[in-house]
Every structure is written in structure tokens, then in C-alpha cells.
Amino acid sequence: xxxxxxxxxxxxxxxxxxxxxxxxxxxxxxxxxxxxxxxxxxxxxxxxxxxxxxxxxxxxxxxxxxxxxxxxxxxxxxxxxxxxxxxxxxxxxxxxxxxxxxxxxxxxxxxxxxxxxxxxxxxxxxxxxxxxxxxxxxxxxxxxxxxxxxxxxxxxxxxxxxxxxxxxxxxxxxxxxxxxxxxxxxxxxxxxxxxxxxxxxxxxxxxxxxxxxxxxxxxxxxxxxxxxxxxxxxxxxxxxxxxxxxxxxxxxxxxxxxxxxxxxxxxxxxxxxxxxxxxxxxxxxxxxxxxxxxxxxxxxxxxxxxxxxxxx
Amino acid sequence: xxxxxxxxxxxxxxxxxxxxxxxxxxxxxxxxxxxxxxxxxxxxxxxxxxxxxxxxxxxxxxxxxxxxxxxxxxxxxxxxxxxxxxxxxxxxxxxxxxxxxxxxxxxxxxxxxxxxxxxxxxxxxxxxxxxxxxxxxxxxxxxxxxxxxxxxxxxxxxxxxxxxxxx
Numbered sequence: 001x002x003x004x005x006x007x008x009x010x011x012x013x014x015x016x017x018x019x020x021x022x023x024x025x026x027x028x029x030x031x032x033x034x035x036x037x038x039x040x041x042x043x044x045x046x047x048x049x050x051x052x053x054x055x056x057x058x059x060x061x062x063x064x065x066x067x068x069x070x071x072x073x074x075x076x077x078x079x080x081x082x083x084x085x086x087x088x089x090x091x092x093x094x095x096x097x098x099x100x101x102x103x104x105x106x107x108x109x110x111x112x113x114x115x116x117x118x119x120x121x122x123x124x125x126x127x128x129x130x131x132x133x134x135x136x137x138x139x140x141x142x143x144x145x146x147x148x149x150x151x152x153x154x155x156x157x158x159x160x161x162x163x164x165x166x167x168x169x170x171x172x173x174x175x176x177x178x179x180x181x182x183x184x185x186x187x188x189x190x191x192x193x194x195x196x197x198x199x200x201x202x203x204x205x206x207x208x209x210x211x212x213x214x215x216x217x218x219x220x221x222x223x224x225x226x227x228x229x230x231x232x233x234x235x236x237x238x239x240x241x242x243x244x245x246x247x248x249x250x251x252x253x254x255x256x257x258x259x260x261x262x263x264x265x266x267x268x269x270x271x272x273x274x275x276x277x278x279x280x281x282x283x284x285x286x287x288x289x290x291x292x293x294x295x296x297x298x299x300x301x302x303x304x305x306x307x308x309x310x311x312x
Numbered sequence: 313x314x315x316x317x318x319x320x321x322x323x324x325x326x327x328x329x330x331x332x333x334x335x336x337x338x339x340x341x342x343x344x345x346x347x348x349x350x351x352x353x354x355x356x357x358x359x360x361x362x363x364x365x366x367x368x369x370x371x372x373x374x375x376x377x378x379x380x381x382x383x384x385x386x387x388x389x390x391x392x393x394x395x396x397x398x399x400x401x402x403x404x405x406x407x408x409x410x411x412x413x414x415x416x417x418x419x420x421x422x423x424x425x426x427x428x429x430x431x432x433x434x435x436x437x438x439x440x441x442x443x444x445x446x447x448x449x450x451x452x453x454x455x456x457x458x459x460x461x462x463x464x465x466x467x468x469x470x471x472x473x474x475x476x477x478x479x
Binding site: 023024027028031032033035036037038039066299303 | 380382383396429431432
């Protein structure tokens, strides 16, 4: 495996192996000195053409715990703002000696394009509405630990609620959850669903309330305020009334159910209840697990000789 | 395939090592046994049980250590991360008996010595192996050996509680 661009490049076995590797990274992160020399001398460059604090910090922390060198490249401080093309940017930085690029870009497919211009590994940290594979992996890891499901998600029912249409997180997560055997239901007003769901291994509902007692995982997506301008939602208040997680809705979830959110949260919109008070909330675990999962991905691509063998 | 040690031989060798460890350290107080993933784990378990039985009422703490991320051949060959490291509490001031099944080039032990540092500063580290097959590539010497076994480099030595074989 050379690049991580999309979840559907991975088999279910690949996902399981990455999650097992993540167990090690969690152990490393818990040591008095949470740093191992595995990727000494490797150079990891984050290349973010779109704002993100948490994902970039998470990758940065992950690379440092494995002793890789890190470099950050942001659009505002770069010659992209002076008109340099994406290809020139990549080739210039790659000439400094780069082993992996962590790329976020507003255009779907940009990471895939970049693979043609450099020999470095490319990790997709979010491209347009397309994919965000490390988010899906960290969410799988969080469910695996939160519900103690090491062998897969057979029989689990996951609802993904919110702006599915514009969400790369939803696209990656649907594929990953389904690959591990979960039953996935998308919950959203029709305007926030993709025009076609052909080929998606999902069910669709517009009624969150009737689903709640049956869920093992309630996955909330951020409702982007700019969608108001596109007239896809009448008002945030109406969205909140129908799909927001209130204390009353939380009380109707089964006691073991997990509540997840990729962040950043809109309090008072999709998250009305105080997430700190929700017993099932694993939102901060998602953030912690994000570092460990990204360590596993970096080690897989750069440190394992390109291949993770099956344990004998 | 040739059998070098039978199950009885293995049991006797481990019992002898356990007595040697106690003699060297004048008891088992302050000791902790750490097995190297994966092959060293069962040897470490046996030794910890024997040590606790020989010198009651002490319970000798047992840990396991995975050195995949400390190896010097990261990126050269595929790595199978073995089972996860399990070390509870600080190693500060303890005497650690590092345990492996077969000692060969010494590179795993070097990685283990480095990995141990991340859990604290032991007062001493000793090395116990069931089989020493030679061909060291680093200045590493075991403190306790079950059996010195001359081998060719390309032979395969397998050690389990049921015996030690060579192929």
C-alpha cells in the first residue's frame, strides 16, 4: 500500500489490520514517554489548501510520536497565493525530499492527481465532498473500543444524521461501517441527501425519532451554516427541532448507544444537549483515537515496508 | 527436523534458570519479568510462575514488550506488529529480567533495551533466554541460558514448551 486516498481502496481485512495496528499506537501514546523511533528520518509534509486545525494538529502529533520530521505548508503563507499551480507547488516541495504528503483540498480528486507528480506517499486528509478516510478509520476504532466489537460490526445499527450531501465524512464512513458489517441508516431532510444513493449500502429515513430506540451508534454531522444561503434548509431552528440531539432524544437511545460527532460542533443546532453530560458521548475519544489511527496509517505507508503481514 | 530439547528438558532448563535468577538477585523482591513479543512471552510466563513458587510469598510482576517500532530494520522488511506491549506501572528502580525464547543476532534485544527506557529507569536489566544459537551481530550477552546451541545461519530454531527443534 503506497497511498491512502479513499476507504474503498481498502478491503475489510486491511481495515481490521489497521485497527489492530492502532492498538499498538494507543499503547505507545499512553507511555510515560510517548515516542518511538520507528519513522526516524522520514519527512512528512502537511499540505492544507483548506482550513483545518484539528486534523492537521492530529497528523502532526502522530508523525512526531513516530519520530518523523514534519513540515507544514498552508495556503495563505505560500506562493499558491502568488499564483503558483498545484503541480508546481508539489514538485517544488517534493524536491526538498518528502516521504509523505498529507493533503487537504477543496476539490474532490486532488490527492489522486498529486500521486502522478511525486513518488511520495499521499494521504488524503479530506478532498471536497469526496473522502476523508482517516476520519472513517478513527470512527471505526472508536466504535470498536466503545462497544467492544473487535471482530467487526455485524448486527450494529448506525445512523448518520445531517448534511450527507456535502459530507466527505459521510461518504467515507458509510463505506467503512458497511465494510465491517454494520447496518447504516442515513437520516436527513431530502435536500441534504445526495441526488442519487445508487450503490450506497444504506437505508434512508427522514424520521430520527422513530429510529432512536434501535440505534447502537448515533453519528451527528455538522450542519454548515452556509447551506442556509443555498436555500437547502428553511431555518437552523427547524433543522434543530427535527434532527437536533436534545436531552429528550438522548434519553430515548438505548443505554449502551454511542453518540459521535466529527467536529467542529454547532451547539444549539445538531447538538442541543450538552455533550459533556451525555453518557454515551465518545466525541473526545474520537479526537484521542484520531492521533493513534493516523500513527497507524503513517507507519503502514512509511514504516512497514509497504505491507502489513498477517500475524502468523 | 531435529529435536534438540524435549518437553522435560525445557522444563528442567527453565527451573534451573529460575534458581539462577534467585541466586544472582538474592530472592525475587524488586524483580520484574518482561517477555519479548511474541516468542518470549510463554517463557516469561513460565519463569514468573516458577520464581513465585520457589520464593513465596512474592508475586513476580510479569510484563510483555513489543519492539516492532524500535527495530533497526523498519522499512526494510514487512513488520508484523505482534501483540501489544503490556507493562503496568513504572520500571524505576526495579531489576528487569528480559526474557526471549531464542537469542540470535541480538538486534531484538537491542531494540528491547531502547524500548524499556520509555517506561522508566530500571536499576538493572538481565537477559534470560531458553536457547542461545550464536551469530551475534551486536555486543550482547545473555545472563541466563537454557541451552547453547551451535547452528548454521540459515537454520530455523523453534522453541515451545513442548520442545526445541531445529530445521
